Amino acid sequence: MSPQTTPWIGAAAARVDGPVKVTGTAIYTGDVALPELAHAVLVQSTIAKGRITDMDIAAAETAPGVLAVCTSDGSLGIGRVASYYSADNGPMGDGRTPLSDAVIHHHGQHIAMVVAQTLEEAVAGAERIRTRYRHQSPLVRIEDAIPQTPPGREDIVRGDLTTGLAVADVTVEAYYETPPQHMNPMEPCTTTAHWVGDRLTVYDSTQYVSGVRDALASAFGVPPANVRVLSGFVGGGFGSKGTVWPHVLLAAAAARLVDRPVRLALTRPQMFTSCGTRPATRQRIVLGAHRDGRLTAIGHDGTSATSPGENVVESTGGLTSILYACPNVTIRQRIVRLDMQAPTFQRAPGRAPGSFALESALDELAHELRMDPVELRLRNHADADPSSGRPWSGKHLRECYRVGAERFGWDPADRTPGTRREGDVLIGTGMASATHEMDPGPAAAYAELRVDGTAVIGVASHDIGTGTYTVLGQIAADVLGLPPERIIVRLGDTDLPEAPPSIGSQTVAYVGPAIRRACEAVRDDLLAAAVADPESPLYRREIGAIEFGPRTYVAELARIGEPSVSAVGHHHPDANSRYAVHSFGAHFAEVAVDALTGTVRVRRMVGAFDVGRVINPRTARSQLLGGMTFGLAQALMEATVIDPRRGHVVEPHLAGYHLPVNADIGTLDVLFVGEPDPHISDLGARGAGEIGVVGAAAAIANAVFHATGVRVRTLPITPDRVVAGSAVGG
Amino acid sequence: MRETLGLTGPKKGCDLGQCGACTVLVDGRRITSCLTFALMHGGREVTTIEGLGGDPEGDLHPVQQAFVDHDAFQCGFCTPGQIMSAVALLAEGHAGDDDEIREWMSGNLCRCAAYPNIVAAITAAAGR
Numbered sequence: 135m136s137p138q139t140t141p142w143i144g145a146a147a148a149r150v151d152g153p154v155k156v157t158g159t160a161i162y163t164g165d166v167a168l169p170e171l172a173h174a175v176l177v178q179s180t181i182a183k184g185r186i187t188d189m190d191i192a193a194a195e196t197a198p199g200v201l202a203v204c205t206s207d208g209s210l211g212i213g214r215v216a217s218y219y220s221a222d223n224g225p226m227g228d229g230r231t232p233l234s235d236a237v238i239h240h241h242g243q244h245i246a247m248v249v250a251q252t253l254e255e256a257v258a259g260a261e262r263i264r265t266r267y268r269h270q271s272p273l274v275r276i277e278d279a280i281p282q283t284p285p286g287r288e289d290i291v292r293g294d295l296t297t298g299l300a301v302a303d304v305t306v307e308a309y310y311e312t313p314p315q316h317m318n319p320m321e322p323c324t325t326t327a328h329w330v331g332d333r334l335t336v337y338d339s340t341q342y343v344s345g346v347r348d349a350l351a352s353a354f355g356v357p358p359a360n361v362r363v364l365s366g367f368v369g370g371g372f373g374s375k376g377t378v379w380p381h382v383l384l385a386a387a388a389a390r391l392v393d394r395p396v397r398l399a400l401t402r403p404q405m406f407t408s409c410g411t412r413p414a415t416r417q418r419i420v421l422g423a424h425r426d427g428r429l430t431a432i433g434h435d436g437t438s439a440t441s442p443g444e445n446v447v448e449s450t451g452g453l454t455s456i457l458y459a460c461p462n463v464t465i466r467q468r469i470v471r472l473d474m475q476a477p478t479f480q481r482a483p484g485r486a487p488g489s490f491a492l493e494s495a496l497d498e499l500a501h502e503l504r505m506d507p508v509e510l511r512l513r514n515h516a517d518a519d520p521s522s523g524r525p526w527s528g529k530h531l532r533e534c535y536r537v538g539a540e541r542f543g544w545d546p547a548d549r550t551p552g553t554r555r556e557g558d559v560l561i562g563t564g565m566a567s568a569t570h571e572m573d574p575g576p577a578a579a580y581a582e583l584r585v586d587g588t589a590v591i592g593v594a595s596h597d598i599g600t601g602t603y604t605v606l607g608q609i610a611a612d613v614l615g616l617p618p619e620r621i622i623v624r625l626g627d628t629d630l631p632e633a634p635p636s637i638g639s640q641t642v643a644y645v646g647p648a649i650r651r652a653c654e655a656v657r658d659d660l661l662a663a664a665v666a667d668p669e670s671p672l673y674r675r676e677i678g679a680i681e682f683g684p685r686t687y688v689a690e691l692a693r694i695g696e697p698s699v700s701a702v703g704h705h706h707p708d709a710n711s712r713y714a715v716h717s718f719g720a721h722f723a724e725v726a727v728d729a730l731t732g733t734v735r736v737r738r739m740v741g742a743f744d745v746g747r748v749i750n751p752r753t754a755r756s757q758l759l760g761g762m763t764f765g766l767a768q769a770l771m772e773a774t775v776i777d778p779r780r781g782h783v784v785e786p787h788l789a790g791y792h793l794p795v796n797a798d799i800g801t802l803d804v805l806f807v808g809e810p811d812p813h814i815s816d817l818g819a820r821g822a823g824e825i826g827v828v829g830a831a832a833a834i835a836n837a838v839f840h841a842t843g844v845r846v847r848t849l850p851i852t853p854d855r856v857v858a859g860s861a862v863g864g
Numbered sequence: 865m866r867e868t869l870g871l872t873g874p875k876k877g878c879d880l881g882q883c884g885a886c887t888v889l890v891d892g893r894r895i896t897s898c899l900t901f902a903l904m905h906g907g908r909e910v911t912t913i914e915g916l917g918g919d920p921e922g923d924l925h926p927v928q929q930a931f932v933d934h935d936a937f938q939c940g941f942c943t944p945g946q947i948m949s950a951v952a953l954l955a956e957g958h959a960g961d962d963d964e965i966r967e968w969m970s971g972n973l974c975r976c977a978a979y980p981n982i983v984a985a986i987t988a989a990a991g992r
């Protein structure tokens with residue numbers, strides 16, 4: 135597997151979709167103009183558990199412009215579609231069929247839908263619906279529920295934890311809490327559906343066009359080939375658009391019912407109960423170590439919330455099983471069932487809350503040992519995957535620590551908490567490790583060479599802000615020998631060859647090689663025909679010696695009189711690789727904590743990441759900056775507050791749910807470390823979408839401890855929690 | 865604006881005046897258009913992202929070009945609002961230094977968190 139070095143791979147190219155995005159001409163799902171477009175609005179439950187006893191829709195039905203009112207009577211005829219978490223591993227985020235019965239499972243459940251000529255009329259109609267309920271008390275606090283072992287899930291046990299703790303010179307035990315978080319992409323989930331006969335076209339803001347197609351085909355009993363799903367631009371996802379949610383089925387049902395195109399856009403408040411959440415977690419970590427820092431024991435118990443019907447597990451202990459060399463490890467994962475909508479995977483699932491706990495605990499251990507936390511991690515470096523014994527496909531974590539520490543100006547001698555003060559603020563620094571496991575998915579892609587000297591590549595993948603249009607074009611340019619501006623990249627269309635969902639940082643890693651295979655196939659087919667054709671100037675030439683580029687194929691296509699040639703390529707990553715395939719990284723953070731109020735500001739962060747080959751350092755850097763900011767928000771701001779008695783989201787909007795703004799961000803630095811991964815694919819790229827999040831919150835929490843001596847083990851680190859410690863606030 | 869005039873550049877991120885995705889200029893001042901009715905602005909000049917005159921196939925407005933050059937967006941959904949805010953910010957004279965830009969751009973949320981690149985783009989457009 136030879137590393138490639140054409141100018142396109144590794145070029146910091148500007149985004150090819152930049153001009154349409156900055157001019158407002160990029161068409162997102164909510165911008166699609168269709169004649170006769172009607173609008174659907176959802177009515178949601180105002181209780182968290184119970185039954186609908188009565189719904190008065192008379193006033194809504196006669197409201198101006200209203201075309202249809204649908205209630206929870208199952209009359210829409212939507213078929214059941216399996217959820218992602220069920221044994222059938224379907225595409226739905228929540229397997230309950232929407233509007234199918236009067237039972238209320240969570241606050242904000244869809245209970246009615248109004249379709250009208252205009253959006254305003256649909257909203258006005260929906261406001262006229264009166265609902266009565268029989269109310270039951272919901273169970274919404276993780277502490278009030280009984281933990282269960284997730285079905286089919288075994289504890290991870292290596293060695294013996296008790297023995298490991300018994301031989302330890304130092305032990306640390308701590309509990310950590312993380313709140314529910316909402317993805318809140320800037321584009322609310324939106325679906326526009328249009329039936330012509332039994333053929334359905336759907337524009338959807340999704341990370342998974344193929345999943346949407348499959349869900350709609352089974353819900354409406356039509357062949358998948360009758361359903362086309364388009365998603366050219368997606369305004370962010372972060373997991374909220376990675377599975378199919380009930381409103382997508384409802385939009386298509388509405389369009390069928392009124393026999394015209396229908397758009398259904400979730401409102402911002404509805405985004406808090408309709409498209410998943412990162413569930414709350416409770417974690418206990420116990421560590422044992424020798425005086426020299428070598429770990430003798432790691433115990434990590436994680437409990438996360440899920441809905442009554444779905445077995446969603448926030449796998450907080452996943453990274454604990456691979457990050458450090460340790461002979462005695464026990465990882466237990468439990469779930470509790472709460473009266474909530476099914477949670478789902480949010481950017482860096484499991485690892486975001488899991489790394490907060492594990493990497494905070496490591497810092498607590500370093501403090502107990504009076505050891506530099508970087509040194510502690512180096513002493514426990516895992517030279518092979520501790521969970522399987524397999525060698526790493528490529529790991530440069532030591533270099534991440536070194537390069538990151540150097541850029542940051544990390545001072546290993548300055549580790550005593552609460553010693554740096556600048557006027558009214560206490561200054562502290564902290565660090566943490568990062569890792570992300572790759573989950574291989576097969577992909578296919580299409581490539582076409584055209585006689586006008588352009589090329590087209592296509593795959594049913596997505597650009598959710600990830601730079602896919604740009605990066606896949608660079609990969610194609612590398613093989614085809616023509617500049618990316620002559621390559622048209624098509625994404626987000628189920629008519630194109632199938633790819634995995636745009637989740638798990640897998641697009642460049644696994645779709646990239648499929649693009650490469652497709653480009654090679656179309657190139658090699660063309661050349662094979664040419665060298666065998668006595669009429670061709672390439673007759674009997676050796677294929678490997680021909681310099682391929684637009685001149686070659688334009689002449690050849692013109693000669694044979696074909697406007698274009700095309701081929702499909704496949705990439706089947708090795709699911710049983712001899713190697714453990716993970717990305718790694720290290721975060722360093724400096725915080726300033728107001729000595730009086732406990733307000734924390736992140737002054738600067740440095741992240742050093744080993745993600746294999748970086749195809750485009752400009753877009754990859756942006757993704758990592760975004761990931762680090764996601765982690766900063768997890769550390770300091772984000773929490774969905776659920777009313778403990780009534781089970782509703784308190785303040786479901788962006789003034790109540792705090793996202794970082796520009797002024798919250800200090801100086802962020804991203805460094806790339808390492809080299810192309812020789813074992814993931816011949817492209818050598820691993821994903822960069824999520825690793826920026828992992829460990830970022832812990833680095834900040836550790837910096838807060840260093841600044842103040844206050845260890846905050848509950849996220850987010852709000853001023854009250856800092857002040858509740860002793861070193862500040864007086 | 866979006867439904868009747870087909871000007872889909874301004875985006876609807878929240879409809880509650882909290883995100884800035886719908887930012888437009890009214891007589892040069894930035895406002896969140898989701899909180900206002902056209903009726904309230906009779907006789908005034910409303911500029912949306914479409915009105916900056918940038919051509920996706922050709923020349924862009926200098927602020928648009930700076931956003932492309934500095935990778936000041938990812939998904940692009942907040943971008944029309946960010947750019948309208950940036951244009952107004954420059955006219956207001958609020959591009960003095962990075963902190964001032966950060967402060968005066970904080971009415972526009974970006975979940976992709978292109979914030980540092982937005983600051984870089986505005987700095988470049990300001991000619992600093």
Ligand code: FES
Pocket residue numbers: 875876877878879880881882883884885886887896897898899
């Ligand atoms: S749409 Fe969010 S402020 Fe207007």
Ligand code: FES
Pocket residue numbers: 320369370599936937938939940941942943973974975976977978
């Ligand atoms: S670019 Fe995606 S929200 Fe700003």
